[in-house]
Amino acid sequence: MLLTVSFVLHVLSAALWTGATLFVVYAVLPRAVDGTMRPATFADGVHRLLLITRWTGVVLPVTGAYMIWVLYTPLELLTSTTRGWLVLVMLTLWGIMNGLIEMGVLRMRRELDPDLGWGAYMAEGFPAEGITESVSTTRLAAAGRPYLLASGGCAVVLLVDAALLAGGMPW
Numbered sequence: 001m002l003l004t005v006s007f008v009l010h011v012l013s014a015a016l017w018t019g020a021t022l023f024v025v026y027a028v029l030p031r032a033v034d035g036t037m038r039p040a041t042f043a044d045g046v047h048r049l050l051l052i053t054r055w056t057g058v059v060l061p062v063t064g065a066y067m068i069w070v071l072y073t074p075l076e077l078l079t080s081t082t083r084g085w086l087v088l089v090m091l092t093l094w095g096i097m098n099g100l101i102e103m104g105v106l107r108m109r110r111e112l113d114p115d116l117g118w119g120a121y122m123a124e125g126f127p128a129e130g131i132t133e134s135v136s137t138t139r140l141a142a143a144g145r146p147y148l149l150a151s152g153g154c155a156v157v158l159l160v161d162a163a164l165l166a167g168g169m170p171w
């Protein structure tokens with residue numbers, strides 16, 4: 001029963017996070033880059049992606065660790081089976097994608113406040129309040145774009161990895 005609940009929470013979180021990231025890359029970022037989006041609207045979208053990243057950043061490792069404990073003990077199964085390697089790739093990409101999104105949003109915030117400390121950033125994220133119309137959305141987006149594009153790439157590879165686990169592999 002607990003394994004089923006873990007799968008449900010894991011897949012829901014995975015869908016929400018990868019979907020939100022790809023939506024921001026596909027639909028939000030281009031409008032920010034060309035300057036047709038208001039700066040506060042862009043900041044709000046990015047802030048919500050950060051919140052999703054942080055909430056799923058708790059659910060995915062907790063449920064994933066439980067699934068590893070149930071399905072991949074002894075832990076040699078992680079390195080001696082193809083499914084195990086796919087799980088290790090999943091775990092690694094999760095870490096990389098988290099880091100990319102956090103760094104991207106931090107870089108964008110520091111465009112507005114170069115002295116912003118890590119602690120304040122972790123507590124506040126990227127609040128839209130106080131962002132005036134004089135801020136250049138293009139400049140903000142340029143600072144975060146490489147990180148967001150790389151996160152989108154990670155999301156696609158993660159989904160392929162999950163599909164291989166779900167569908168089974170021919171090898």
Ligand code: HEM
Pocket residue numbers: 010011014015018060061062063064065067068071083087090091093094158159162163165166167
């Ligand atoms: C801390 C990070 C993560 C860990 C430890 C982890 C671990 C696992 C494990 C152990 C499984 C079960 C594999 C099996 O059925 O043999 C699984 C399944 C799955 N994971 Fe992750 N995962 C993580 C992050 C992610 C992320 C970021 C995604 C985003 C796409 C994701 C999507 C999925 C999906 C869709 C499945 C179901 C695949 C199936 O039907 O077996 N996981 N994960």
